[in-house]
Structures are given as structure tokens and as C-alpha cells.
Amino acid sequence: MRSYLTGPARPGSLALAAALLLLAGAGPAVADDGRPDRDFTIGDPRITESSGLAASRVHPGVYWTHNDSDDGPYVYAVDSRTGKTVATITLRGVGEPRDVEAVSIGPDGDLYVGDIGDNLDGAWDHVWIYRFPEPDTLRDAAVTAVQYDVTYADGARNAEALMVHPKNGRVYIASKNEGGGGLYEGPARLSTGSANVFRRVDEVPWVTDGAFSPDGTRLALRSYFSAREYAFEDGRLGEDRAVAAPFQRQAESVTYTADGSALMFGTEGARSGVVRVEVDGGSGSGSGPSAGSGKGEEAGEAAGGGGQGNGEGGDAALWAVAVAAVAALWFALKRRRRGQG
Template identity: 75%
Template sequence: MRSYLTGPAGTRAAALAAALLLLAGGGPAVADDGRADRDFTIEDPRITESSGLAASRAHPGIYWTHNDSDDGPYVFAVDSRTGKTVATITMRGVGEPRDVEGISIGPDGDIYVGDIGDNLDGSWSHVWIYRFPEPKELRDATVTAVQYDVKYADGPRNAEALMVHPKTGRVYIASKNGDGGGLYEGPAKLTTGAVNTFRRVDEVPWVTDGAFSPDGGSLVLRSYFSARVYDFEDGRLGESEAVAAPFQRQAESVTYTADGSALMFGSEGLRSGVVRVEVAGREGGRDGAPSKGGDEAGDQGGDRERGSGSGSAAADGSGDGNVALGAAVLVGIAVLWLGLRRRRG
């Protein structure tokens, strides 16, 4: 029989739980004005582990997503106006997906799906990328996808971020490691007749997802508690700035809106929320850089935190703000759990 806190202790626990849910993004909702590309909640009960997001190029306001491991060869089109799934795509011609972690759309309009996760950090000698044209009509369909075998030049590793450059069509993968990861560049053109070797070209922090800006001049990489936008030129990372990413329960995805005006941050979980954070061009006019709407007084040596949005964390000028918030929430959860344990004892 379960035991619940009652009286003053129960009141305090309920208040703490409510506050934690608010901090953890417990209140995502569809925008009141009904416009596309605003905060929304994924309503489909089948989507419980949304691990990647990609803004449709053909259908304004539509976002492609997929579940994590062991869900099958499915990709979902979700309407940001309502949060409802408007098309389910079943991929055929591919093997059984193992751990699908990323999704991106290339300059040719093809959707790339990254079966690149490896939670045992190197147990699989190769991973896969699936590719198919973005459907012209939004309806349930089965499509024939191309499957590419992928390996890394420096050995197997875990990864969750797949990014296709919107101008060159080159595919990049960011690996995930407790000590940081690497940015890997694929061959100029993926082929089906041989293994496609990805080579490490730069170092990156812990990454759960990433996306290029529509003009290809910026690359955003996110983790559980933070995000950074990098200049990207000639296939290499340049200067970076912190973004005021929202704190979410399991921060697994990010993409730019199709027009590059905002970043959309997603999370795993049933009825998970997608949060919009505004971005704007840097001085000099490049799209896709963090918004300059933050507090200039908080700038520290060029490592500035930018971005604003209804669901974003407070842009307090410190790149560590989201980490501190996340730590505070985790401590609060631990206190609540211990209180419940004592009561049940």
C-alpha cells in the first residue's frame, strides 16, 4: 500500500513538486494565437522518447521527430499549431533500427535519420544513416529509404547529434562522452557501395543534439543543461556563444525554425514540450546567431549568453545559468524523494 505525505509536510511537498515541474518545463502548451513555430506539446501517445527534431522545408510549421531505441522504422510529422501528428512515415528497405538519435533535412529536401546511438560507448563497429525524400503530401505512408553504413576513423563511439549542412549536403555527427566529444565530418557524398568513414575534425562538449542554421553559417549544439551556437565556415567550428536554452526533463533535441528566426528545443517523455527561443543575426547580418536581446552588462569576455523566449531559462549573462538551475532542480527532487521515503518508513 502506498503512503502519501499529509498535513503541513504534504502541503510543502506538493508546493515543491509544483515548482519543480514548472522549472523542468512542466507547463508546455500550444500557442494561444494558433500560429506555427511557437511553443507546443507533442500530443501523440506513441511519441514517448522524442530524440530529434527537424523543421520541414516543404510544410510550414511541421516538425519531423522520432522515438529513441527499439521503436521501429517510424518518423512522425507533428504540427506545431496543434501538437498533433499529421503523418506517420514507415521506412522500408532498412534493417531493424537500434538506437535512432538524430534527424536532419538536406539541401535536396531529403530527410536523414541517424541510427547512431550506442549507449555502451563503442559496442557496435558501425552505425547507420537512413535517407528518404520529404513527402510532398502529409499523410501516413510507407517509403523506401536508402541505408548507409557508417564508421568512425578513430573507432566506435556513442553519438546523438546528426546534422546535414543546408548548402553542401555534407553530413556531420557529434559524439557524446562524459569528457566531451568530437565533431565528425562525413565524406563529401555518402555511398551505399562501401562503408562511409567519418573523421574527427573538432572537439565539442557533451552533446545530445545539434542543427545548422538555414544559411549554414551557424551550428547549435545542446546538452542536458545548456546550448551553444558556433560560427561554422569551411567545415570547421569558429567562435561560439551560449544560448539561454530552456531547462527540460530530458533535453534531447534542437532545430532551427525553417526561416532561422528561432531555435526549437525538445525533450523526451510523454506529452513532451517543444520550446521556442528567439535568435537574430549577429552584427554583420549573419542569420542563426543567438539573439542580442539579452543583458549586455552580463557579457563576459565575448562568451555571451543570448536568446529569449517564453520557455527559456533566465538569460542572466552566465553560460552556467542552466547548469545551476538543473542542479538546483535535481537537489530539490532528491529532497522530496527522501521526505517521501522517511514518511513511508
């Protein structure tokens, strides 16, 4: 039985969560000894609303990302060793992007960019997916992308998560709703000749991004305050387990490393940090928090399993201060309510 950790929250809970985010989000992640696929900071001043992440299949340690909106048809390749942008891709042959929220890589080596956001929850009668081959050489370039029209069988909705299955190439979208959204399955092959209808096949929590593991057997979904990893088989979600996702100021993105050993969690903001979290069953090694470790749910819910940075024990003091500050705020709010009563 799957448990959903997100949903409508009372104002007091939201105030506490916001306070904890401000306190715990101090300081961006930094590169770890120049190794790839470690915590890093996106240093490009143009990238202030990183809303999606995808690990390159061609260039080890490189991650594709993009801004949320009001940026134009751009996709950026960022080297996790340095945090520097090593390529800017300008998409040609597409309309003016409205609300780009996700990026994923298919088994054909193509990048799929999801212009699927709809903050008015149904203002757009269709959304778009842009598709282009991942370049063999990392340099600034303009590429012609294929544009697909997308509609939902049960009506327009907001979404921030687009995932391409790494084995069969089918595209999935997870809608975003405080009370829980849906997992939508696209047609077996996307078409440019007509709208591609996505149909609801399962229920999901409040989702801001998602990603398939490289072997396609797991699907990770994250929200602002937690993350879960689901077994995935025959197009449906199976058993799930908590992942000790970091608490970030505006938790917007997630992807698996190319070898499937860890998840990389990103956030919006200037010089935003990307944090590595090991996962059980991955092929890599490390000492970070893992899904199903017994600490995942507690960390993902209460403190995010860590904060920005490299996950070392030196963060304990910061967390102690954060918890104390939130507790103080809580009691102050209670006293204020009594005074108004």
C-alpha cells in the same frame, strides 16, 4: 576561443541539477494562438522518446521527429499549430533500428535519420543513416529509404547529433561524452557500396543534438543543461556564444525554424514540450531570450532561460519556488554530510 559549458560533474552538482529539472519541468508547452513555430506539445501518445527534431522545408510549421529506441522504423510529422501528428512515415528497405537519435534535412529535400546511438560507447562496429525524400503530401505512408553504413576513423563511439549542411549536403556527427566529444565530418557524398568513414575535425562539448541554421553559417549544439551557437565556415567551428536554452527534463533535441529566426528545443517524455527561443541575427522577431544577449549563459547554465510554456513573465514565481527548493535541498545535504563526518 571557445568555452565548453559541459563536462564531468560531481555527484552533488548532478543531484541539484536533477532536482531543478524536476521542479522546472512542470507543465508541457502549449500552442500560442494557433501560430506555427511557437511553443507546442507533442500530443501523440506513441511519441514518448522524441530524440530529434527537424523543421520541414516543404510544410510550414511542421516538425519531423522520432522515438529513441524500441519503436520501429517510424518518423512522425507534427504540426506545431496543434501538436498533432499529421503523418507517420514507415521506412522500408532498412534493418531493425537500434538507437535512433537524430533527424536532419539536406539541401536536396531529403530527410536523414541517424541511427547512431551506442549507449555502451563502442559496442557497435558501425552505425546507420537512413535517407528518404520529404513527402510533398502529409499522410501516413511507407517509403523505401536508402541505408548507409557509418564508421569512425578513430573507433566506435556513442553519438546523438547528426547535422546535414544545408548548402553542400555534407553530413556531420557530434559524439557524446561527458568530458567532451568530437565533431565528425562525413565524406562529400555518402555511398551505399562501402562503409562511410567519418573523421574527427573539431572538439565539442557534451552534445545531445545539433542543427545547422538554414543558411549554413551557424551550428547550434545542445546538451542536457546548456546550448551554444557556433559560427561555421569551411567545415570548422568558429566563435561561439551561449543560447538561453530551456531547462527540460531530458533535453534531447534542437532545430532551427525554417526561416532561421529561432531555435526549437525538445525533450523526451509523454506529451513532451517543444520550446521556441529567439536567436540573434535571425530573420524573425520576438521577445524571447536570445544568444549573446548577456543573459544567455546565465540562463542556460542556471535556469535554462525559461521553462516549459510561452516564456511569459508569469513563470517567475515558479522559478523562485524552484530555486528556493533547490537551496533547501543543498543545505539539507550539507547538514547530512556534517552529521556523517
